[in-house]
Amino acid sequence: MRLRMAFAAVSLAVLVTAASPSFAQKAGGTLRISHRENPPSASIHEEATISVVSTFMGVFNNLVVFDPKEKVNSADHIVPDLADSWAWDATKTKLTFKLHPGVKWHDGKPFTAKDVKCTFDAVDGADDKSELVRKSPRKIWYQNVKDIVVNGDLEVTFELKRPQGSLLSMLASGYSPIYACHANGREMRTKPIGTGPFKITEFKRNEVIKFVKNPDYFKKGKPYLDAIEWKIVPNRSTRMLGFQSGQFDMTFDSDVSFPMLKDVKAQKPDAVCEARPTAVSSNILINRDAAPFNNADVRRAMVDTIDVKAFSDILSQGHNLDGAAMLPPPYGKWGMPKEMLATLPGHAADVEKSRAEGRKIMEKLGYSADKPLKIKIATRNIAIYRDPAVILIDQLKKVYIEGDLEPIDSSVWYNKIAKKDYQLGMNLTGVAVDDPDVNFYENYYSTSERNYTGYNNPEVDKLIDAQSAESDVDKRKKLVWEIEKKLAEDVARPVIGYNVDNTCWDPKVKGLNLQVNSIYNGWRFEDVWLDK
Amino acid sequence: MGAYLIRRLLLMALTLFGMSVLIFVMLRLVPGDIADILTNASGISDPKEKAKIAHELGIDQPILLQYGKWIGGLARGDLGYAYVSEQPALDEILPRIPISGKLAGMALFFAVLFGVPLGVISAVRQNTRLDYALRVVSLSGLSLPSFWLGLLVLMASVQWFGMIPIYDADRHGFWANISMLGLPAMTVGFRSSALIMRLTRSSMLEVLRQDYIRTARSKGASILAVNFKHALRNALLPVVTVIGIEAAFLVGGLIVTETVFNIPGVARFLVEAILWRDYPIVQNLVMLIAVVVVSVNFLVDMAYMALDPRIKFAD
Numbered sequence: 001m002r003l004r005m006a007f008a009a010v011s012l013a014v015l016v017t018a019a020s021p022s023f024a025q026k027a028g029g030t031l032r033i034s035h036r037e038n039p040p041s042a043s044i045h046e047e048a049t050i051s052v053v054s055t056f057m058g059v060f061n062n063l064v065v066f067d068p069k070e071k072v073n074s075a076d077h078i079v080p081d082l083a084d085s086w087a088w089d090a091t092k093t094k095l096t097f098k099l100h101p102g103v104k105w106h107d108g109k110p111f112t113a114k115d116v117k118c119t120f121d122a123v124d125g126a127d128d129k130s131e132l133v134r135k136s137p138r139k140i141w142y143q144n145v146k147d148i149v150v151n152g153d154l155e156v157t158f159e160l161k162r163p164q165g166s167l168l169s170m171l172a173s174g175y176s177p178i179y180a181c182h183a184n185g186r187e188m189r190t191k192p193i194g195t196g197p198f199k200i201t202e203f204k205r206n207e208v209i210k211f212v213k214n215p216d217y218f219k220k221g222k223p224y225l226d227a228i229e230w231k232i233v234p235n236r237s238t239r240m241l242g243f244q245s246g247q248f249d250m251t252f253d254s255d256v257s258f259p260m261l262k263d264v265k266a267q268k269p270d271a272v273c274e275a276r277p278t279a280v281s282s283n284i285l286i287n288r289d290a291a292p293f294n295n296a297d298v299r300r301a302m303v304d305t306i307d308v309k310a311f312s313d314i315l316s317q318g319h320n321l322d323g324a325a326m327l328p329p330p331y332g333k334w335g336m337p338k339e340m341l342a343t344l345p346g347h348a349a350d351v352e353k354s355r356a357e358g359r360k361i362m363e364k365l366g367y368s369a370d371k372p373l374k375i376k377i378a379t380r381n382i383a384i385y386r387d388p389a390v391i392l393i394d395q396l397k398k399v400y401i402e403g404d405l406e407p408i409d410s411s412v413w414y415n416k417i418a419k420k421d422y423q424l425g426m427n428l429t430g431v432a433v434d435d436p437d438v439n440f441y442e443n444y445y446s447t448s449e450r451n452y453t454g455y456n457n458p459e460v461d462k463l464i465d466a467q468s469a470e471s472d473v474d475k476r477k478k479l480v481w482e483i484e485k486k487l488a489e490d491v492a493r494p495v496i497g498y499n500v501d502n503t504c505w506d507p508k509v510k511g512l513n514l515q516v517n518s519i520y521n522g523w524r525f526e527d528v529w530l531d532k
Numbered sequence: 533m534g535a536y537l538i539r540r541l542l543l544m545a546l547t548l549f550g551m552s553v554l555i556f557v558m559l560r561l562v563p564g565d566i567a568d569i570l571t572n573a574s575g576i577s578d579p580k581e582k583a584k585i586a587h588e589l590g591i592d593q594p595i596l597l598q599y600g601k602w603i604g605g606l607a608r609g610d611l612g613y614a615y616v617s618e619q620p621a622l623d624e625i626l627p628r629i630p631i632s633g634k635l636a637g638m639a640l641f642f643a644v645l646f647g648v649p650l651g652v653i654s655a656v657r658q659n660t661r662l663d664y665a666l667r668v669v670s671l672s673g674l675s676l677p678s679f680w681l682g683l684l685v686l687m688a689s690v691q692w693f694g695m696i697p698i699y700d701a702d703r704h705g706f707w708a709n710i711s712m713l714g715l716p717a718m719t720v721g722f723r724s725s726a727l728i729m730r731l732t733r734s735s736m737l738e739v740l741r742q743d744y745i746r747t748a749r750s751k752g753a754s755i756l757a758v759n760f761k762h763a764l765r766n767a768l769l770p771v772v773t774v775i776g777i778e779a780a781f782l783v784g785g786l787i788v789t790e791t792v793f794n795i796p797g798v799a800r801f802l803v804e805a806i807l808w809r810d811y812p813i814v815q816n817l818v819m820l821i822a823v824v825v826v827s828v829n830f831l832v833d834m835a836y837m838a839l840d841p842r843i844k845f846a847d
Contacts, residue, residue, distance in 0.1 A: 040573045048575045135581040137574040186618050205617050207796040233794045237683055245690045247698055411564030418577040449576050
C-alpha cells in the first residue's frame with residue numbers, strides 16, 4: 001500500500017512538473033536504444049503499434065503536435081509543427097492551416113499543401129492514392145472530413161461534415177505524420193522520407209535501425225543528437241542486461257515491468273526510471289450474437305465476478321489502474337471520477353457481494369457449482385494476453401462459469417474475432433490519443449472496423465456523435481461519462497485495467513519528456529540531447 | 533566408385549525435390565498468410581485490404597503456378613522478394629549466412645576441440661575422479677537448456693566484464709569475431725561437446741579392450757601412441773557420424789542462441805520469417821538447410837572411406 005502511495009505521489013509530482021530544459025543543451029552524440037522487435041514496417045499510417053510510431057516519428061512532422069514539453073496530451077497543449085498557425089471558421093466546420101515556408105523533404109524536394117491532401121486522401125483509402133498507404137487502421141478518425149482543399153502551396157483547409165473539435169488532437173498524434181506525395185508505398189514502408197529531424201540510413205531487420213540528423217531541418221538548431229540507433233533485441237532479458245551494462249542509453253518504452261525494475265535499479269542505481277500508464281487496457285471481448293452471451297443475464301453475471309484489484313495485484317504488483325472506457329484520472333483527461341466508477345458493473349468495491357448477485361442470476365438460469373456453464377476463452381498466444389485470461393478463468397468459476405483457455409496464433413486472431421468464432425476473448429487495446437472521439441469511434445461505434453465485438457447501440461452512437469460535436473469541455477465530459485456508464489451497463493467490452501509500466505534511461509540522456517496519457521505521442525527526439 | 537557417386541548425387545537431387553514440395557505445401561497448410569498477418573498487425577481484418585495485399589504479393593494465384601514460379605526462379609538464381617522487408621530475398625538471406633556459418637563453425641570447432649580429447653581422457657581414466665568429474669560436465673551439457681545457459685553466461689558477463697557481447701556488423705576481423713561470437717559459440721557448442729565427449733568415451737572404452745590394443749601395448753608402444761594413434765582412429769567412426777548429425781542439428785540450437793545473444797543470423801531470421809509467413813524467405817532458407825544437411829551426410833559417407841580403408845563402395 002505504501003509502495004503504491006509512493007508511486008502515486010511520484011507520478012503526480014511528475015505530472016505537475018513539466019520537463020523544463022534547465023540546462024544548456026549540448027549537440028552531438030548517438031542515442032542508443034534497445035528495440036523489442038522488428039517493426040512490421042516504417043509506415044506509421046499503416047501500423048498500429050508503438051514499435052513503429054516511437055521509432056519512426058522522428059523521420060516525420062505533423063501539421064500540429066502535442067507540446068513535447070507537456071506531460072499531458074490535451075487540446076490546450078497543441079503547438080505548431082509543419083503548420084505555423086491554424087484557425088476554425090465561424091461554423092466550426094472548416095479548419096485552415098498556414099504552412100511553414102521553405103520546408104524540404106529529405107530528398108530535397110519542397111513540401112507543399114498538396115502533400116497534406118495527398119496523405120489524408122491515402123489514409124482515407126482514395127483509389128488513386130492506394131499505392132501510398134495500402135492499409136489504414138485509423139481511417140475512421142477522418143470519417144467526418146468531407147474534403148481537403150489546397151489553397152496554394154502554403155495553405156490547406158480541412159472541410160468537415162459537422163463540427164468536430166477533436167480533429168486537431170487527432171492531427172497532433174504521433175500517428176498523423178505528413179507523407180511525401182511523390183514517394184511510393186514500398187519506400188514509405190522500408191526507407192521512408194519525411195521532413196523530420198532525423199533521416200533513416202539503415203533498416204536492417206533483426207539487427208538495427210539507424211537515423212542521422214537532418215542538417216536541413218526547418219526548426220533551426222534542432223535536433224541536438226547526431227544520430228539515433230535502435231538495436232533490435234527481441235529477448236527482454238538481453239535488452240535489460242544491455243541497458244544495465246551501459247550498451248544502451250535507454251530501454252524500449254514501457255519495457256521494464258515492476259518486478260524487473262528492482263533488478264535494473266540494483267544493477268544500475270543511477271538509471272532514471274519513470275512509471276506511466278501505457279494507454280493500453282486489458283478488456284474482454286464478448287460475442288453477443290451467439291449463445292451463451294447473447295443472453296444479457298449471462299453477460300451481467302460474467303461481469304459481476306470481475307475483481308479488477310486482483311488482476312492488478314497479480315499482473316503489476318498493484319500498479320495497474322482501474323478505469324472504464326476512458327483512461328482514468330489523474331493521468332486521463334476524460335475518464336470518470338473514482339466514486340462514479342465504483343457504481344459501474346465490474347468495478348464494485350465489494351466484489352463478494354457482486355459475485356453473490358452473479359451467482360443468483362446463474363442459478364436462475366439453471367447453473368450451479370455441479371452444473372457449470374462451460375465456455376471457451378480465446379486469446380492471442382502471447383504472455384501479456386494469456387496471463388489476464390488465466391486470471392479471468394479463475395474468477396469466472398465463482399459464478400459457475402467454467403472457462404477453457406483457447407490460445408490463438410496472432411496471425412489469425414482478428415480473423416477469428418471478425419468471424420465471431422469465439423465466445424469470450426481477452427484483448428488488449430491501445431488508444432493513440434486520450435480523446436473520446438479516438439477511443440469511442442474506433443472501438444464502440446457501430447460502423448467501426450475495430451469495434452471487434454460488433455457492439456451496436458444506436459443510442460450510444462448518437463451520444464458519441466453528440467459528445468464529438470460538443471465544444472464545451474465540461475458538457476462534453478458529462479456526455480463522455482454517460483457513454484462510459486452505458487457501455488459498462490451494456491457489458492460492451494468490460495475493461496479490467498490500464499497497464500502501467502516503466503521506461504528507464506541513463507542520466508546523461510536529457511530533454512526526454514514522456515507523456516503520461518498516451519505512449520504513442522512525443523517520440524520526435526528533436527529536444528533530446530546527451531550530457532557527456 | 534564413379535557409379536556410386538552418380539547414384540548418390542541423383543538421390544540427393546530427388547531428396548531435394550521432395551523437400552521442395554514438402555516445404556511448399558506445409559507452409560501453405562499453416563493457418564494464416566502474410567496478408568492476414570499484415571492486417572492483423574494493424575489490428576484490422578478488412579477483406580478488401582487483405583485481398584489487395586494478397587494480389588500485390590501474388591499469393592492469390594493458383595498454388596501450382598506459385599510453385600512453378602518459385603522453382604523457376606531458383607533455377608535462375610532469383611529467390612523473389614521478401615514479403616515483409618520488401619527487399620530481394622537473396623539480399624536478405626546472403627548477409628546472414630556468414631554470421632550463422634561462423635557461429636556454427638566456431639561452435640563445432642569448440643565441440644570437437646573439447647569433446648574428443650576429454651572423451652579420450654575420460655575413457656583412459658575410467659572410474660577415476662577425473663572421469664566422474666568429466667561425466668558430470670558432459671551430463672550437464674546435455675541437460676542444460678541453451679537459453680538458460682545463454683542467460684547465465686550473459687549475466688556473468690555483465691557482472692564480471694560490465695558488458696555483454698552484442699553483435700555489431702561494423703566490426704570485422706578475427707579478434708572482433710572472437711569477442712562477439714566466442715561466448716555464444718561456446719554456449720551452443722557445449723551441448724554438442726558433451727555429446728561428442730560421451731560418445732568418444734564409450735567408443736574408446738570398447739576399442740581399448742580389443743586385442744590389437746593389448747598387442748600394441750605389449751610391443752612397447754607409448755601411451756599416447758596407443759590411445760591416440762591406434763585406439764582413437766578406430767573409435768572415431770561413430771563420433772564422425774555424430775559430428776555430421778550435430779552439424780545439422782546446430783541450426784536448431786542456433787535459433788535459441790542467436791535470440792539470447794542477439795546475433796542477426798540466419799536461424800533467428802528463419803523463425804521470424806515463419807511467424808510472418810514470409811514464404812520466399814522460409815522456402816529458400818529451408819531449401820538451403822536441406823542442401824547443407826544432404827551435403828554433410830554425403831561428406832560424412834566420404835569421410836568413412838578416408839578413416840577406414842576397409843570400407844569400399846561398390847560400383
